[in-house]
Amino acid sequence: MDGTANALTGRGLALSFGGIEVLKGLDVEFRAGEITGLIGPNGAGKTSLFNCLTGAYRPQKGAITYLGHALDGLSPAARAGKGIVRSFQHVALSPDLSVLENVMIGVARNYHAGWLHAFLPTRRGTDEMAAMRAAAEGALSELGLAGLEHKLPSELPPGMLRLVEIARAIVGQPAVLLLDEPAAGLNNSETRDLMRTLRKLATSDLVMVVVEHDMDLVMSICDRIYVLNFGAIVACGSPQEVRANQEVVRIYLGDDDD
Amino acid sequence: MSDGLGNILLDLFPLMWSGMITGCLYALGALGLVMIFKSSQVVNFSHGNVAGFAAFLIYGFSSGVLLNLSWGVAVLLAMIAVVAIAFLIYAVISPLVFESELTATISTLGFGLIAQGATLLIFGADIVNLDLPIPRFSMSFLGLFITGYDLTVLAVAVVTIGTLFFVVDYTKLGIAFRAISENPFAAEVCGLNLRSIHLFSWIVAAILGVVGALLIVPTTFLSVTTVAAFMLQAFAAAVIGGFASLPGSLVGGILIGILMNLFTFYVSAEFTSTFLLVLILLALNVFPNGILARAGGSRV
Amino acid sequence: MSKSSASIETMPGSASGNHARGWLAASGADYLLAAVLFALPFLIGGSWTFALGICFANSIGVLAVSVLVRYGGEVSIGHSFFAAVGAYAVAILDTRYGLSLVASLPLALVLGTVCGVAFAWPSRKLSGIYLAVSTMALALAVPELINNADWLTGGYEGLYVSQSVIPGVEASLQRYYAGLLALIAVVYGLRRLRHSRQGLTLLLAKQHPAAADAFGTRQVWARIAVMGISGGIGGVCGAILAFAGSTVSPSSFTFWTSIFLLVGSVVSFYGLSLTRALVGGAFLTLVPQFLSASGAWIPVLYGLALLGMILIGHYLPRIRSFLFASKGGA
């Protein structure tokens, strides 16, 4: 059974680099309207799974579908065009651009004015940029970053940059939102604000997946959780089920040692 | 019919032979570029101009323009000068190498300009004759016309390249060089001194460049641009060999030598640079890791 | 194949956080400079207006190289190719069809862009030194291509450019103002680009290709776009060079021309403002003027300038922080 058709699914995804199996034929289903958590120790393959879903990596085996359509042949850019966006574990903002401009890139895919509008002061070009700017300002204030629009990334602390990264991901009304460790580097109150924002974003037609090491965050905002270890799913279920799972406890206790 | 084929073969073999001889020289140039690139990821655009400057120094030292020394001493002095120059260049750019290879690469263009200007200032823009003490004889062998020059080039190339490969494969220095070109960080952690290996490759490259430059001169004449132009073929050879492979650049050099000869003879002598451009673009796209590279995926 | 290399724009300010603002700053200096340049021909003599016309052309060429660095993170030593395309477009339309710069400048722009795209396509997967080496090969092919197409290009002897833009106006003034206007137009276009959607995505693609990809900007598109822009500006540079110098010949478009344009770009710290571009262009134009008696010093001086600027760019942040530290400032 495919469950709801309104989902991003991966079937039998296998990915290896030079003989090292990073994903071992796993099945996942991320449903719209839910926040799905993806947890697991370092090196489990969480980011690699994101990379497969967005097309940055090509899995050797398996199929990825969204709303029932196969995504496998599509480039990352084409998947972005379908509204599948992500944030990066290692903040990937342009140091040349202001915070606002970095976030504006998140809506760029929805606008199409040609090159002439880039070089000449045309009506269409200016209107587009104004619309992009307005959208980006909205996203920034949603994440509590209002007032920092004209700062450069080099002038902000890492936690703020992560929020900017998230603002860039949510600004373009994504259909699938993949967040890779959104709370890393945030302090407690920032994390709480972020949790509230993410809950608010979780509308009925958004697929949201959160990779996170902060268990409080995962347990309190996620509807469902996948636990990944050595490239395989070891558990899946509600936060309560996952918390009670002996295998998961063992992995995390073992993981605590290092 | 068979007569036409015979004629083609009659042309082809000598063309390939002489192409291979020049190709050996391109390979000498390319090996220097690749040595430097392998160790420090820098493309040395000053290679040709510095080697050209050295050839002029030998001319100056042996002809009475600067000094009136015997040929051997002149070569020795020029070698010392070139090693000193390599040392100087590396000293200036080494802080850049660790920051950005591309910036360091651009700065080698600066040294190339200075070397060219220095050559012009000291020796002028005129063409000069630099005679090498090469055995003058020729013989016919299997329809090939083989000269003393050919054999000299072959012998010098075999000895030089053989020595280089021996050093890289079997000596401690060579092993350190290979370790660093595989993984500079790990090699440094293991206690190898990056700078001394870099310097080793710069100095070896400079010497290879001078040898190549000296041997190419008898086929033409010596002017400010001859050697620099010759080094451009060496660039193509290095690119075709994958830029990071010593055996690759040897094969690349010989291939370029032969292909250029065939192209000049059968197609056109006027579009050689365009032919090189096409070769380089083709090589970079079809064999991005060089013609000798094993097929394999690259990391994302 | 190509390892990701650190950003090449090591230049003053990169450590200070102002750097992103610095390189485009539409400072008051730009407007002041533009105003002075507009008035200049009425203040000084004719021989200088000629040199300044060439200087404007060189400044545009410097911008062509700098835009590739700024928006593509790549270095070209082959821009003499695009300049040659633009210059010969102007000269051929002029001598064959009697058309002036009004018609041939747009053609030069288009042809330069097309050539940039055409070169970017086969080299789309190359970066860093691999791309630099292919641009070098491109530059090397230029003179022989021009010489061998002598039915069109006039071969070694070149062509004259004599059609005036506005008949009746003194030729030297036309050459001067055509160059100045073209330069200002290019600077203006680049300023617009910086704040356009395409400009933003290109800048992200330069730094984080994977991130740009994830937001809909394909790397190949970014490369081709930047090369197209850079080639187009290169074409304009050639067109102005032909018009301001009133002659074109293969010797103006050698490999060395390409290297000189890169030198100019480095000397201007890859700046895209009017002031920075003029610094680079003036360096390329004035050094040969002053050294015309002993040409051999030109490469030496260019080489020293190149090295000097790169080393300043490398050490300035350190010197600056040292100075600030010793002043006891914040």
Ligand SMILES: Nc1ncnc2c1ncn2[C@@H]1O[C@H](COP(=O)(O)OP(=O)(O)OP(=O)(O)O)[C@@H](O)[C@H]1O
């Ligand atoms: N491009 C690559 N080439 C080779 N190995 C890779 C590549 N990308 C990921 N890996 C390997 O795949 C494994 C999983 O990495 P991944 O980044 O997906 O883990 P993760 O679950 O995101 O870990 P973390 O919590 O530390 O972010 C690691 O062993 C990593 O070294």
Ligand SMILES: [Mg+2]
């Ligand atoms: Mg990860």
